[in-house]
Amino acid sequence: MSQKKILVVDDDPDVRLGLQLRLNANHYDVIFAGDGVASIAEARKHMPDLMILDLGLPAGDGFSVLERLKANEKLSSIPVIVLSGRDRVGNRDRAIKAGARTFLQKPTPNEKLLAVIRMVLDPKESTPEVVYDLADPS
Amino acid sequence: MRKRALQVLLVEDNAGDARLLREMFSKEPSGSFELSHLTHMREAEARLKAGGVDIALLDMGLPDGHGLETLRRARAAAPDVVMIVLTGMEDEALAAAAMKEGAQDYLIKGQIENRALPRALRHAIERQRMQREAELMRKNEVELRDQFLSHVSHELRSPLTSIYSFSTIIADGLAGETTQQQNEYLQIILRNVRQLQSMIEDLLQVTQAQAHKLTVELESVSLNEAIEYAVDTLRGAAKDKEINLSFQSSARLPSVYADATRVRQVLTILLDNAVKFTPAGGTVKVEAREYEKDGSMMQIEVSDTGCGIGPEPIERIFEHLYQVTDPGHAGRRGLGLGLHIAKDLVTRQGGKIWVTSELEKGSHFFFTLPIFSLAGVIRPILTQEKSAGDSLALITAEVECRDGSPEVPRKTLDVARMVLQQCLRADSDVLLPNIGPLSEHKRFFVVANTKQDGAESIGRRIQSQLRGHHGFQSDNFNFVISHSFLPPLTRDANESMETFAEEVASEVRDQINNVCLQGAI
Numbered sequence: 198m199s200q201k202k203i204l205v206v207d208d209d210p211d212v213r214l215g216l217q218l219r220l221n222a223n224h225y226d227v228i229f230a231g232d233g234v235a236s237i238a239e240a241r242k243h244m245p246d247l248m249i250l251d252l253g254l255p256a257g258d259g260f261s262v263l264e265r266l267k268a269n270e271k272l273s274s275i276p277v278i279v280l281s282g283r284d285r286v287g288n289r290d291r292a293i294k295a296g297a298r299t300f301l302q303k304p305t306p307n308e309k310l311l312a313v314i315r316m317v318l319d320p321k322e323s324t325p326e327v328v329y330d331l332a333d334p335s
Numbered sequence: 336m337r338k339r340a341l342q343v344l345l346v347e348d349n350a351g352d353a354r355l356l357r358e359m360f361s362k363e364p365s366g367s368f369e370l371s372h373l374t375h376m377r378e379a380e381a382r383l384k385a386g387g388v389d390i391a392l393l394d395m396g397l398p399d400g401h402g403l404e405t406l407r408r409a410r411a412a413a414p415d416v417v418m419i420v421l422t423g424m425e426d427e428a429l430a431a432a433a434m435k436e437g438a439q440d441y442l443i444k445g446q447i448e449n450r451a452l453p454r455a456l457r458h459a460i461e462r463q464r465m466q467r468e469a470e471l472m473r474k475n476e477v478e479l480r481d482q483f484l485s486h487v488s489h490e491l492r493s494p495l496t497s498i499y500s501f502s503t504i505i506a507d508g509l510a511g512e513t514t515q516q517q518n519e520y521l522q523i524i525l526r527n528v529r530q531l532q533s534m535i536e537d538l539l540q541v542t543q544a545q546a547h548k549l550t551v552e553l554e555s556v557s558l559n560e561a562i563e564y565a566v567d568t569l570r571g572a573a574k575d576k577e578i579n580l581s582f583q584s585s586a587r588l589p590s591v592y593a594d595a596t597r598v599r600q601v602l603t604i605l606l607d608n609a610v611k612f613t614p615a616g617g618t619v620k621v622e623a624r625e626y627e628k629d630g631s632m633m634q635i636e637v638s639d640t641g642c643g644i645g646p647e648p649i650e651r652i653f654e655h656l657y658q659v660t661d662p663g664h665a666g667r668r669g670l671g672l673g674l675h676i677a678k679d680l681v682t683r684q685g686g687k688i689w690v691t692s693e694l695e696k697g698s699h700f701f702f703t704l705p706i707f708s709l710a711g712v713i714r715p716i717l718t719q720e721k722s723a724g725d726s727l728a729l730i731t732a733e734v735e736c737r738d739g740s741p742e743v744p745r746k747t748l749d750v751a752r753m754v755l756q757q758c759l760r761a762d763s764d765v766l767l768p769n770i771g772p773l774s775e776h777k778r779f780f781v782v783a784n785t786k787q788d789g790a791e792s793i794g795r796r797i798q799s800q801l802r803g804h805h806g807f808q809s810d811n812f813n814f815v816i817s818h819s820f821l822p823p824l825t826r827d828a829n830e831s832m833e834t835f836a837e838e839v840a841s842e843v844r845d846q847i848n849n850v851c852l853q854g855a856i
Contacts, residue, residue: 209493215500222509253489282492284485284539304496304532307503 201318202226204245206236206262207280208254212303216249223311233257237265240272247318250297252281252288263295276317280305340369342387343456346379346409347372347394347421352444356392359452368453376400376408383413390417390456392442395429403761406433411757417463419455432761439463488535495535499528537672551683552749554769555707556595558588558633562621565602572610573619580610582621589625591633591704592711592768593684598704601680601688604673605637605700613641613697625706632686632703644692652690653678677702709767710833710840716765716784717826717836727821727839728790729846730781732797735813743777747812754804755779758797770847778850782843783818790818819846 203225205216210231217227228243230236232255240248248266252259259279266272279292282303289300298317301310343360347353353372360370373379376399382388391413393405400408409418419440420433430441439459442452504510506521513521566582573580591598602621609619617640626632644652653674681688681702692698734743734751755766763784769776783793794816801814821842826835 209497211497212493212500215497215504218504218509219500222507282489282496284488303492304499304528307500307507 200224200226201246202228202243203314204228204230204236204239204243204248204275206230206233206248206254206259207251208232209251212251219307219310220314225314231255233259233262236262237269237272240266240275244271245275247314248275248277249314250277250279252279252283252292260291260295263292263297267296278313278317280310340366341456341460342389343368343370344379344382344388344391344416345370345372346374346376346391346397346405348374348397349394352394352421356447356452359447363453368456374398376405380408380412383409383416386413388413388416390419390460392419392421393438394421395426395433396423402429403432403436406436406438407757410437417459419459484539488539491531491535495528495531498524502528537676551594551597551680553592553594553684555590556593556598558591558598558623558635558704559584561595561598562602562623562635564599565606566621568599568603569606569610569619572607576610576613576617577615578610578613579618580606580620581618584623588623589633590707592707593686593704597680597684601677601702602635602637604677605702608673609637609639609641609698609700613639617641617697626703629703631706631708631711633706634701634703636699636701638697638699640697643694643696644690644698645694649690649692653688707768708840709770709844710836712767713765713782713840713843714832714836716763716782717832717839718784726785726823727842728783728785728793728818729821729843729850730783730790730794730797730816730818731850732779732781732801733815734777734779735815737811737813743812748776750804751801751814752779754800755781755797758793758800759783764793767843780843780847780850790820794818821846 203220205213205220205227206229207213207216208231213229213231217229220227228239228245230239234256236248236250236254239245250259250262254262257265259281263277263279266275266277273296277297279288279297279300280303281288281292281300285300285302292300299313301313345353345356347356353374357370357372360368371382373382374397376397379391379393383391391409393409395402395405397405406418406420409416418438419442420430420438421442421444422430422433423444426443430443433441439462440455442455502521502524505513506518506525562582562584566580569580606619606621613619619637619639621635621637623633623635626634678688681704685705686703688700688702690698690700732751732755734747736743752766759766759781765782767780767782770780781793781797783790785793798814798816821839824835824839824842826832
């Protein structure tokens with residue numbers, strides 16, 4: 198079985214590297230984008246199985262990335278997990294309305310992040326120890 | 336700058352009263368007031384909606400509008416217009432109620448002096464202007480501070496994320512093997528990350544508490560569930576320290592009239608502290624019972640076998656930012672906001688919070704919450720003497736999503752509750768708080784003290800107000816409104832209002848259970 202591909206969109210290189218190490222260790226392929234425009238280009242090029250998206254980004258923030266993804270027939274099927282340091286209040290609802298599958302607040306415990314990724318990628322097969330409510334995993 | 340004439344709308348059906356008031360204005364210099372006069376509420380509403388009125392003088396007994404309802408309708412038609420109500424001599428209570436509902440002033444008929452009227456009008460307008468300005472300033476200030484805090488917390492969370500993620504990467508051996516000592520030190524880093532994280536959350540919470548943004552919405556809350564939830568949350572932390580954490584309740588506790596989220600939050604704060612300050616092998620216990628000093632309250636107790644609190648700090652422990660600075664117990668364990676938040680939340684739910692403690696033996700934190708009583712909610716609308724033909728109706732309003740989704744968004748339900756509240760007549764209708772399981776919260780119940788045909792008109796009013804409210808993205812929701820009458824009940828001469836209210840409440844409960852078909856309460 199080929200490895201699932203995850204596109205991590207975050208402007209903080211430390212966050213990108215941290216996620217890369219963690220996700221590689223869990224057998225995911227990881228590709229990156231550091232801003233809004235690059236995220237769409239990378240998505241087009243690699244057609245990832247999942248996107249992990251920060252909200253505060255240069256060149257088009259996370260919401261505009263979601264908007265452009267959802268407007269594109271091919272890209273709209275890529276599930277998106279928003280992972281942001283911004284307040285849940287307001288941002289969570291807005292992100293989900295814009296098409297994100299769920300909202301996670303930084304810093305999110307590794308186990309929770311991985312469980313949510315498994316649930317989004319493979320809702321049937323995953324049997325995480327803790328089942329999160331995807332609409333509101335907090 | 337020349338001031339334009341103030342546009343005054345007088346709504347008064349009594350020709351004599353109207354003439355008297357008109358005469359008072361005639362003595363004012365021309366160009367200072369322009370008076371128009373209407374006799375019916377329906378005309379007045381249309382005139383107010385059309386705009387251009389600065390101030391309205393409202394009689395509280397019109398042919399088509401009575402009491403506070405007059406004021407409510409006028410304010411609904413034109414929320415920015417200054418309202419002054421005209422009441423009779425015996426009606427000071429009504430005047431006071433009107434002021435609470437947003438009237439700027441009241442004038443008692445027959446006691447208005449000539450010069451007093453224009454002055455009252457000018458003052459009322461000035462007062463409203465000042466209130467508006469103060470409100471606006473306060474709002475700007477709060478908004479600025481909120482923006483700042485949300486920005487700061489975001490900025491703090493980012494570096495914290497990287498500290499967390501790389502510490503765990505090293506600890507999990509993703510960057511090569513670590514020695515046992517290195518691992519221990521990494522756990523210290525991680526413990527501090529968690530502490531910093533909860534400080535950031537506390538900081539946001541307390542600013543919200545100060546801005547009274549921690550909303551408290553009272554409903555019937557299962558105390559068993561709230562306690563079990565909080566105990567479950569802390570179970571992991573207690574187990575790590577080998578602390579015996581228990582909640583013993585033999586029977587089903589009565590429901591309390593509180594906010595479920597906030598009750599859990601208070602319990603979590605108290606339990607978190609108890610676990611923190613209790614040494615390994617200790618005990619933390621939650622108990623709940625009727626409050627012995629007041630049978631209408633429940634008392635919840637969180638006790639521990641921890642280090643206890645000395646007599647001086649115990650006085651100040653609920654204060655903002657207060658911390659017990661005991662070097663033996665590593666003072667830096669939080670921002671000292673938890674108990675302050677707990678006190679704020681308990682007080683706003685109608686309870687009180689206190690603590691008893693003995694050094695080295697442990698602490699007992701207590702708080703109280705009112706027991707939910709349907710009779711207590713209904714009691715205010717039961718009149719002392721029932722007039723013939725009056726009866727009690729149960730009006731049910733259910734919000735449905737047009738797309739068939741079973742979940743109605745919380746925000747929509749909040750707006751619906753607010754709109755419903757505005758449709759009711761004070762003193763004769765009451766909107767019941769949320770009762771029963773969450774899935775039932777999209778149903779609202781109103782008990783209306785009304786004549787037979789009144790229930791329908793209340794239903795129609797609710798329907799049209801809900802439909803007209805911009806809070807409902809117009810076409811997404813349906814409102815199903817129905818009503819039924821309670822069996823006629825009469826109070827015996829020697830029966831107390833309290834007993835009678837209990838009797839009515841039990842009928843209401845039966846009817847609601849009929850509607851919900853699953854014994855919700």
